[in-house]
Amino acid sequence: MRQSSVIARRVAAASVCLVLASGAAACGPEDSDAASGDDAKPKKGGTLRVLNSEPQTDFDPARLYTSGGGNVPSLVFRTLTTRNREDGAKGTEVVPDLATDTGRASKNATVWTYTLKKGLKYEDGSPITSADIKYGIERSFAAELSGGAPYLRDWLIGGADYQGPYKDKGKKGLDSIETPDERTIVFRLNKPEGEFPLLATQTQFAPVPKARDKGTKYEEHPVSSGPYQVVENENDGERITLKRNPHWSRETDEERFAYPDRIDVRSGLDPSVVNQRLSASTGADAAAVTTDTNLGPAELSKITGDKKLAARVGTGHFGYTDYIAFNPKVKPFDNPKVRQAIAYAVDRTSVVNAAGGSSLAEPATTFLPEQKAFGSTGHDHFPAGKTGNPAKARKLLAEAGYRNGLKVTLTHSSTTVGRGNPETAAALQDALKKAGITVSLKGLEDNKYGDVIHSVKDEPGFFLTGWGADWPSGGPFLAPIFDGRQIVRDGANFNTGQLDDPAVNKEIDEINKLTDLDEAAGRWGALDEKIGKRALVVPLTHPVYKRLYGKDVRNIVISDWTGVLDISQVAVK
Amino acid sequence: MSEAQLTSPVGVDAVVVSAPAAGAGTFWRRLRAQRAALCAAAVAGLLVLFALTAPLLILLEGADSTTYHPELVDSARGGVPIGSFGGASGSHWLGVEPQTGRDLFARLAEGAQVSLGVALGATLIQVAVGVSVGLAAGLGNRWVDQLFDRLTDVVIALPLVVMALAMLAVVPEDFPRPLLVALIIGLVAWGTIAKIVRAQTIALKSLDYVAAARLSGWNTWRIARRELLPGLAAPVLTYSALLFPVNVVIESALSFLGVGVKAPTASWGQMLAAADVWYQAAPQYLLLPAGLLFTAVLALTVLGDGVRTALDPRAAGRLRVGTRAGQGPAAPAPAADTAPRKEGAV
Numbered sequence: 001m002r003q004s005s006v007i008a009r010r011v012a013a014a015s016v017c018l019v020l021a022s023g024a025a026a027c028g029p030e031d032s033d034a035a036s037g038d039d040a041k042p043k044k045g046g047t048l049r050v051l052n053s054e055p056q057t058d059f060d061p062a063r064l065y066t067s068g069g070g071n072v073p074s075l076v077f078r079t080l081t082t083r084n085r086e087d088g089a090k091g092t093e094v095v096p097d098l099a100t101d102t103g104r105a106s107k108n109a110t111v112w113t114y115t116l117k118k119g120l121k122y123e124d125g126s127p128i129t130s131a132d133i134k135y136g137i138e139r140s141f142a143a144e145l146s147g148g149a150p151y152l153r154d155w156l157i158g159g160a161d162y163q164g165p166y167k168d169k170g171k172k173g174l175d176s177i178e179t180p181d182e183r184t185i186v187f188r189l190n191k192p193e194g195e196f197p198l199l200a201t202q203t204q205f206a207p208v209p210k211a212r213d214k215g216t217k218y219e220e221h222p223v224s225s226g227p228y229q230v231v232e233n234e235n236d237g238e239r240i241t242l243k244r245n246p247h248w249s250r251e252t253d254e255e256r257f258a259y260p261d262r263i264d265v266r267s268g269l270d271p272s273v274v275n276q277r278l279s280a281s282t283g284a285d286a287a288a289v290t291t292d293t294n295l296g297p298a299e300l301s302k303i304t305g306d307k308k309l310a311a312r313v314g315t316g317h318f319g320y321t322d323y324i325a326f327n328p329k330v331k332p333f334d335n336p337k338v339r340q341a342i343a344y345a346v347d348r349t350s351v352v353n354a355a356g357g358s359s360l361a362e363p364a365t366t367f368l369p370e371q372k373a374f375g376s377t378g379h380d381h382f383p384a385g386k387t388g389n390p391a392k393a394r395k396l397l398a399e400a401g402y403r404n405g406l407k408v409t410l411t412h413s414s415t416t417v418g419r420g421n422p423e424t425a426a427a428l429q430d431a432l433k434k435a436g437i438t439v440s441l442k443g444l445e446d447n448k449y450g451d452v453i454h455s456v457k458d459e460p461g462f463f464l465t466g467w468g469a470d471w472p473s474g475g476p477f478l479a480p481i482f483d484g485r486q487i488v489r490d491g492a493n494f495n496t497g498q499l500d501d502p503a504v505n506k507e508i509d510e511i512n513k514l515t516d517l518d519e520a521a522g523r524w525g526a527l528d529e530k531i532g533k534r535a536l537v538v539p540l541t542h543p544v545y546k547r548l549y550g551k552d553v554r555n556i557v558i559s560d561w562t563g564v565l566d567i568s569q570v571a572v573k
Numbered sequence: 574m575s576e577a578q579l580t581s582p583v584g585v586d587a588v589v590v591s592a593p594a595a596g597a598g599t600f601w602r603r604l605r606a607q608r609a610a611l612c613a614a615a616v617a618g619l620l621v622l623f624a625l626t627a628p629l630l631i632l633l634e635g636a637d638s639t640t641y642h643p644e645l646v647d648s649a650r651g652g653v654p655i656g657s658f659g660g661a662s663g664s665h666w667l668g669v670e671p672q673t674g675r676d677l678f679a680r681l682a683e684g685a686q687v688s689l690g691v692a693l694g695a696t697l698i699q700v701a702v703g704v705s706v707g708l709a710a711g712l713g714n715r716w717v718d719q720l721f722d723r724l725t726d727v728v729i730a731l732p733l734v735v736m737a738l739a740m741l742a743v744v745p746e747d748f749p750r751p752l753l754v755a756l757i758i759g760l761v762a763w764g765t766i767a768k769i770v771r772a773q774t775i776a777l778k779s780l781d782y783v784a785a786a787r788l789s790g791w792n793t794w795r796i797a798r799r800e801l802l803p804g805l806a807a808p809v810l811t812y813s814a815l816l817f818p819v820n821v822v823i824e825s826a827l828s829f830l831g832v833g834v835k836a837p838t839a840s841w842g843q844m845l846a847a848a849d850v851w852y853q854a855a856p857q858y859l860l861l862p863a864g865l866l867f868t869a870v871l872a873l874t875v876l877g878d879g880v881r882t883a884l885d886p887r888a889a890g891r892l893r894v895g896t897r898a899g900q901g902p903a904a905p906a907p908a909a910d911t912a913p914r915k916e917g918a919v
Contacts, residue, residue, distance in 0.1 A: 272850070297651030297672060301854040304650045349643040353672050358648040387643065414831065426837055427673065430641045441835065442746050 042555040042571030048260040049288040049550075050567065051274045052267035056237035059230070060219035061203035062140035063147035067318075067470055068201050068561045071291040072265055075242060075568060077206035078225040078253065080114050080133065080185075081197050083561040085255045085569055091560040092373035092472040094197045094517075097255060098128065098207070098225070102197040105515045109192040114200075116183040121247040122209065123224040130185040132207035134177045138165045140204040141174070144216050148204050149470055155189045155196075166215065192513040194520055198471040224248075227258035227568070240265040259555070259571035260287075267292075275299050278548040279309055287572040288550040291564050295546040297356040303548070304359075314556055316545045318563030319369040319469030319477065322355065322419060324428070324538035325453070325496045330461030332408070337400035339535040342462075343382035345393035346538060347431035354423040355541045364539035367481075368528045371560055373472035373517075375525030381532050393435035405436035411452065411463035414443035419466030420453075424540065428464075454492040464540075465496070472561050474524020475512065482531050483508050497536030504531060603883035610879020616872035620865075624689045627682035634676070635664055638683045639837040642674030651854070659857040670847075671855045680839040681861055687840040689869070691755045692820035698759025699766055699820075700813050706763070707770025708801065711778065712793055722771065729764030734826060736761045741832040750834045758823050766816070769808055777804045807884040814877030818870045825866055841866045 050072065058064050061077045068074075068083035082097035084090055094102050099114040106113070120128040140148050142164025153159045157176035165173060176188040187196065199205075212223050221230055228242035242263040250258070264284075269277075274293040277285045295303065295313065303309045324342065326333040333339055348363035355361035362370065365380035383389070397406055412425040422443050429439040442460075444452060452458045453465055470476040480486055484500025487493055507527050514520040545563045549556065557569035604610055623630070631637060645660050646652045652672035654660035659668025659677065667678040710721035737757045744753055777783055778801070786800050825842025827833040834840045841862040848859040 296850060298653075298850040298854045300651035301647070301653035301671075347641070347643070349648070350641045350673065353641075353643055353646060353648055353652045353674075357646075357650065357652040357672070359651065423672070427641060429837065430639060440747070443835070445742070 042257070042259050043573075044259050044261070044571075046260050046287060046572035047262040047264055047284070048553075048567065048570055048572050049284050050263065050265040050267075051269055051277055051285070051288050051290050052265065052292045053269055053271045053274055053290075054292050055235070055267040056233075056240060056265065058147060058219060059222060059233060059237060059240070060145060060216075061136060061206040061208065061222065062142070062145040063219070064203040065148055066203060067468075068559065069203055071562070071564050071567055072240065072242075072263070073203055074226065075228040075256070075258070075263065076222060076224045076226045076230060077203050078120075079203060079205040080200040081205075082201050082255055083559055085557055085559065085566050087557055088560055089372050091558065092371055094201060094471075095255065097201075097253070098133070099200075103200065105194070105196070109194045109196070109513055109515050110189045112187045112189070112196045112200075114185050114187075116185075117252050118183070119249065120225070120252055121249075122207075123229040123245045123247055125247045126209065127182075128207045128225055129182045130179040131182070132209050133185055133205060134173060134179050135165065135210045135213070136206050136208035137177060137204055138162070138168075138173045139208060139213065140164075142166050142215075149199070149202060151199050151470075152204060155191070155193055155199075157188050157190045159190075165210075192509075194512055194515040195471070195473055195475050195517070198473060198517075201471065227253065227256050228263055235268075238266070238268045256568035257555070257571070258568060263567070271296070272299070275548055278312075278550055279303065281312075281551045286550045286552040289553055289565050289567060289570060290547065290549075291567060293547075294360070295548060297360060300357070300359055300546060309548070312549055312551060314547050314549065314558055314565065316547065316558040316563040316565070317369070317371060317560050318543070318545065319371060319374060319472050320466060320543050321364055321367055321369060321477075321539055322361075322424065322464070322466040322541045322543070323364070323367065324540060325463055325465050326536055326538075327459045327461045327463075328497060328536065330459075332400070332402070332406065333461040335400050336535055337396045338402070338406070339538075340382055341393040341396035341400070341406075341435065342432065342437065343535050343538045344384050344389045344396065345432050345435035345437060346384050346428065346540065347386075347388035347434075348384065348540065349386050350427040350431060351424055351540045354421075354427040355543065359544065359546060361541040361543050364542045366528055367532060367537055367539050368474055368477055368525060369469065369472075369542050371472060373521060373560075374469075374474050374477065375521030375523070375528075377525045377529045379529045379532060381529075382535065382538075388431050388434065390431075390435035393432075393437070397436060402436075405438060407438045407440070408462055409442050409460070410439050411442045411444060411449070411460040413446050413449040413464070415446040415449075418446075420449065420464035425464055453496065454494060456487065456489050456493050456498070459493075459496060463496075467494075473517065474521065474528065475508075478524060478527060478531070479508050481537075497534070499531070499534070499536060600883050604879055607879045607882060609875050610882070613872040613875035613879065616868060617876050620685065620869050620872065621689065623682065624685035627686050630682055631676075631679045634666055634678055636676035636679050638676060638679035638839055640675065642669060642676075645669045645674040646671060653851075653854050659855055661857075667861060668857055671851050671858055675837075677858065677861060680844060681841070681865060684839040684841045684844055684862065685865070687751055687834055687838060688821055688824055688842070688866070691751050691758070691824045691834075691840075692817055694752070694755030695758035695762075695820040695824070696813050696817045698756065699763040699816060700809060702760065703763040703766030704770050704805065704809060707767040708774055708797055708805075710767070710771040711774025712797060712801075718771075721767070725764050725767045725771070728761070729768070731761060731764075733758070733761050733823065734830075737823075737827055738830065738832055741827070750838065751840075754824055754827060754833050758820055758827075762816075762820075762823070766809065766812055769812060770805055773805055773808055774801055777801055811877070811881040811884050814880040815874070818873035818877065821866070821870055821873065 056072055064070055064073055066073060069079050078098050080097060080099045081094050081102050084093040084095045096102055098116055098120060100117055103112045103114050116130055122128060137152060139145055141162045156174065158174060162174050178186040207225050209223055220233060224245045227245055227248045229245045231241040231243050233240050244261055271293045274290050275295060278288060278290060303313060326339050328334050352358055352361045352363055366376045366378060368374040368376040370376050410425055410428060412422060413420040414422060425441050429441060432439050453463050467481060480494045482495060482499050482504055484505050487495045487498055487500060511520050511523045547565055552573035554571040554573060555569050557566045559566050645655055647655050654669050654671055661668040665676050669675060670677055706721050706725060710718045740757050783796060783800050786796050824833060828840045828842030829846040834843055844862040852859045
């Protein structure tokens, strides 16, 4: 039973990874200086407009599945820790938010203790206490408020069976979260988890005052702990207006600047409309940004021809990998030489072009994304060069007994946007032809595609997929895909290579004990390199996000954690 | 484009009243007399020739429709073709496709084969099914007529694109896609032709020469074959000539919606679908398939109109492309007595 509920949440996790990956984009560090040149010092005041394609349908901290606390949500919900709001690699660091530090581990990283800063207040002036954070986490266990990441349920002692505070009236809640005083909170985990501070960035760690909780209706007006509070939320998150929270103080919040007086979020727009309005930048749109819409290749080719527009484009990264996955239980992919031959035959130039060109994707040879926080070693076990090595692929195929070529079927999603798209499939079909591999494409409708590739029973031998990070570390990247204990036989399985190697499993456990995240990153990188030799996956690309912003927007900061422009930093002219 | 326009070419209601077919000589004389139809025939002929000789032309150009040429596109700028006119050169006559660098001329030529081939196949199926059902209804007894006529009504009422989307989703992936698209269009959109054939059959079978044949002891099959089919040839030919361009449009619409032919096969509709976001950055990528599609549909429609005029000059005055029945100078629009229903006349 427990497993099946984990599965459901994993499916949600994967889909959110997708949303993040397809939507995450950012305004670039390389251009921010140019943009803010005319008045370097950002000023308070004004209204910032946010033009988005996806409406913020959930605004309850329990239900949100965001990497690093989200963007618009993190203006309203402060969490124990948060992502460092800086450009580049520094943006992947975890920093304290409500807490005084990122957490103190004891007992082999199974007990985590946090102390709240002094003087923290909600929008009504009442104090934020550790009990409110405990309550916020507990309510995320309620079935009616599901949607968040599965980690709390998996990690906290008793988390698997806890049903949330609505079914558990009058008791003291989840025993494994203790609040010895108003400013202290202690978490007891069922296994060592050195990356707990990274999990504590998610909105489930936002305080919720029990007296103000209205269950599923809480999202209509969540009580703000951040610099802004909700004025109105219309059409299920399609139009959200935020104003300043008078009780928020910059003195307790080193991460958020909160320059504009108001934030006006309008979503449900077609991505091309978002980019069109940002490029026109007229009227209120001059002070507009987007936190979910990326530039497409055709838009990019037009914008790069216009210097003024190009200066308003920024670049960001989000830990994500598009890759070929093999099911070694299906012939001929049980033969490592066949898998290696395909790895050698891949033409990463045409694959990058299919993903939108070198400005929107980087060629990938490692499963881990290239940012430092993931610890990727940059290895390339099957060097295919820029355009593939069909000669080497043919040689391997001959050794595997396919002297006269090979016929295979590549399964992908028929949806153009997102993982496993038909453009990438067609590019691979062309590249593999040169190595004597005849590929027929099998495009499945997106839901069916998701069902098939995550089912141990129906999993095809050769398919396209992608994986995104819940936080910038090797843990949420490697464990779900390569930990043998995470093979799910009767539900959504993400260990598609069905690898169950005791040595790999043990190393994952060992790294999880580390509280030094730099040391852990190095170990994750080494593990990725070791697993990569098996050619269970062929990494293809890591996406790059190009984001356009309005001409009156200043102080552009992009997070390398989310790849998204951080609106807590933005000022308007 | 509305469903009615997609499924019913202009003026189908009036064809039925046409007299028995004119002789071939008369037909050619009348067709030659129409300059527009001749031009359209020439253009349509060139397009058909383009489609038929596509493999040769592609060989002559030296490129092919599926090979990627990453070196011909500017990867950093989203994959826009390098060079002017979409990267046109001696080896890529019309330039290359953005992002992939596949040869545009080869894809257009291959697309011509698919677009025209699918439309032709679909038209043949429509004629075969429509004539069979229409004849059976017209010649059968009251019950047979009722059965087939109601069936035809149901088929006419089916929304073609929705039906096609549903059917394309359930057929196995490895079924040859162009054949499948032709089959679906053919099997869903034969209703109007069956109506016309039924009405004409009923009109013809009461004529003296048919009665004479029956009295001399011929069986129904022989009457249908020897006496009725020649009389049906004119309206069926006319209607097919008008159906053909409609089928070109339907195929491109289905491919545009992503359910038509599959990668890496090209069709004009599928090219249009991929090109729509590129209209500013690489205009020729959109304009070439759009222009070809427009030219083909216009030429085939004008030709179809000419064929009708040649076969049935009486209809010519009142049924011109773009004119409303009753507006023409010689418009004694007869009551659509034999036409079962009025459908989608422009």
